[in-house]
Amino acid sequence: MAGTGSLTDVSDEITAESAPTHPTATLVTVCIGMFMLMLDMTIVAAALANIQTSLDASLSGLQWVVDAYTLPVAALLLTAATLGDRLGRRRLYIAGMATFTVASLGCALADGIVALNIVRAVQGVGAALLFGVSLPLVAAAFPDPTKRAKAIGVYGAVMASATAAGPLVGGALVTAIGWEWIFLINVPIGIIAVALAYRYVTESRADRAAPADxxxxxxxxxxxxxxxxxxxxxxxxxxxxxxxxxxxxxxxxxxxxxxxxxxxxxHPMLDLRLIIRPAFAANALAAFAAAGTLVAATNFLALYFINTLGHDPFQAGLRALPLTLSALVVAPPIAVLHDRLPVRWSLPTSMAVVAAGLWLCTGADAATTWTHFIAGSILGGAGLGAVTVIASQSALTFVEVDRAGMATGAVNTARQIGIVVGVAGLGAVFSSAVATEAGAGLAALTVGTMTVAVPDEQAAVLTEALGSGAGQRVIEFVPDQFAAAVPALSELAGGATAQGLNAVMATGSAIAAVATVAVFVLPRITGRRAGLTRR
Structure with missing residues (x-):
């Protein structure tokens, strides 16, 4: 698969008539697309509570709002890169952006959770096309290695910034004009991006493009x-x-x-001989683990802020600023200093920071306020910003030149799979922990000195609602005859949801810690066995 977006020698594949003429405009166009794609992975976090209420969705339905989008990206990204090599990267970028834009409109118009998730999957297909050709387009526009490195640094910083900014932007839109606008906002931006691509982006293909797998x-x-x-x-x-x-x-x-x-x-979509190289495996694992722990956990934290602590989506977005600003501050200098930082130290250190940040977010209880999460969010955001940039850029340094395109595609695929698996897995952890805590609390529910006997059927309804992240909204499910127990049920809801969030953060921290050790060890195996560790 020599032609799959090979980034370090792509200039050799550009014909005279297709030589890049607007490199800066190409970079801007690609970054607009990438900002939208990464934003859409986290912007929905601020809208989940409103979507849940508006469309009467369960927690599993909300998990699919995230996973229906990221799963097609994970499955199709590498194939999209191959198609771009054969059909033209500019052409595929335009097709992907058009698909993404139309699907965004469909998401806004969805009248049920199933319809929303189906259109989210279509949106994910468009995103996969864009992901597959984005870095190769940038590389083709900047054939000079020094300028290309700087452009890719900007690209990585944009990805990190968009990932972190999602909850704040989403919160502002949901609070001001409704959850539908987190999707509608993509429509004018997508139209502008398509116009820019038609006007400024130069077409490029690979001379020896492999067939799609x-x-x-x-x-x-x-x-x-x-x-x-x-x-x-x-x-x-x-x-x-x-x-x-x-x-x-x-x-x-x-x-x-x-x-x-x-x-x-x-012509495999993924040469497994590349993946088993320990240094590269460390790089892909870091991308997978950071996305599958911290990025996935932000969805549950957003539900907690809104449904349990009672903040509106914009207020919840403001309370996500410690993570957002930390990632925004850390990502750009890491991109600039990347070549001076030994990856065998910077990557595991960044993963350790993610693990520590998640651990600091544990310990919540019924009386917890949002300030409890500030320190962990700052630390986790810093780690996320660093891992995102390092993983994007170091994929090009751990492999030989003719596998560069596949390497970056594999890292992006690992990141998407991390989000898919993380949202699903942490959702299971959350629901289980909440159900256990709620069941014990309902069995021992008291009002004053009186024990309140909650019928099994009613207890199941309350437990299911809490397990879906309803938080204090569970009071809506309490029948009139239990009005006297509302204060006790409110405290129980806060405590049970907090335990669910603690389980999510502790599990995420443990996974990130294990990944840290693996990311530390793997490049050193490479150094001893093959001498491929360059720094």
Whole structure:
């Protein structure tokens, strides 16, 4: 797959008639697209509570609002890069942006959670096309290695900034004019991006583009979709149920088939010989772990701020500023200093900062206010900004030149898979912890000195609502005969939801800590075995 967006020698593939004429405009156009894509992965966090109320959605429905978007990106990104090499990267960028823009309009018009999630999946297909050609377009526009490195640094900083800014932008839009506008805002921006691409972006293709690996794409999709569905519905269906076990079996079987196919395919979408290189594996793992822990956890933190602490979406976005500003401040200097920082130290250090930030966010209880999360958000945001930039840029330094395009695509795919799996897995952790705490609390519910007997049916309704992240809104489900117990139920709701959030943050921190150790060890294995660690 030599032509899949090879970033370090792409200038050799550009014909005389297609030489870049507007490199800065190309960078701006690509960054507009990437800002929209990364923003849409986190902007929905601020709208989840309103979507839940407006469309009467369960927690699993809300998880699919995120995962229906990121799953197609993860499955199709590498194939999209190959298609860009063959059909033209500018052409695919325009097609992807048009698809993304039209789907954004469809999301705003959706009248139910199922319809919203279906159109989110279409939006994800457009995003995959954009992701697949974005870095190769930048590389083609900047054939000079020094200028290209600076452009890619800007690209990485934009990705980090958009990821961090999502909750604040989303909160402002949801509070001012409604959740639909987190999608409608994409429409004029998308139209502008398409116009800029037509006017300024130069077409580029690979001279030796490989055919698309559709079999690999299908097997990867068949690995992710049933696995994510099992994680999201596991608590509701039962982890030992036939459906969950069957979905897990399909996912594992498909993964094995994917590995077998990629090892024998003439033109694999992902050369597994690249992935097993320890230094590169560390890079992909860091991208996966940071996205699957901190980025995924921000969705549950946003629900907590709104439904449990009672802040409106804009106020919740303001309270996400410690994470947002920390990532925004850290990302640009890391991008500039990247070549001076030894990746074998900077990457595990950044992951350790993410783990520490998540751990500082644990310890919430029924009396917790938003200020409890400030220190952890600052630390976690700094780690996220650093990991995002380092992972994007160091993918080009850990592999030989002719695999650069596949390397960056693999890292982006790992990031998307991290979000998909993280939202699904942490959602299961959240629901389970909340249900356990709520069940114990309802069994011992007292008003004054009197024990209140909550009927099993009513207790199940309250527990399900709390497990869906309803927080203090659970009071809406309390019948009139339990009016005297409302204060006690309110305290129980706050405590149970806090325990769910603690479980999310502690699990995320543990995963990030394990990833830190792995990211520290893997490049050193490379250094001893093959001498590929360059710094």
């Amino acid at each position: 559709w079999a690999g794409t299908g097997l990867l999709t068949l690995t992710l979709l049933p696995g994510v569905l099992a994680l999201i519905e596991g608590n509701a269906w039962g982890w030992s149920s036939a459906r969950v076990i069957g979905l897990g079996a399909v996912s594992i079987t498909s993964l094995l088939a994917f590995v077998a196919w990629e090892l024998r395919a003439a």
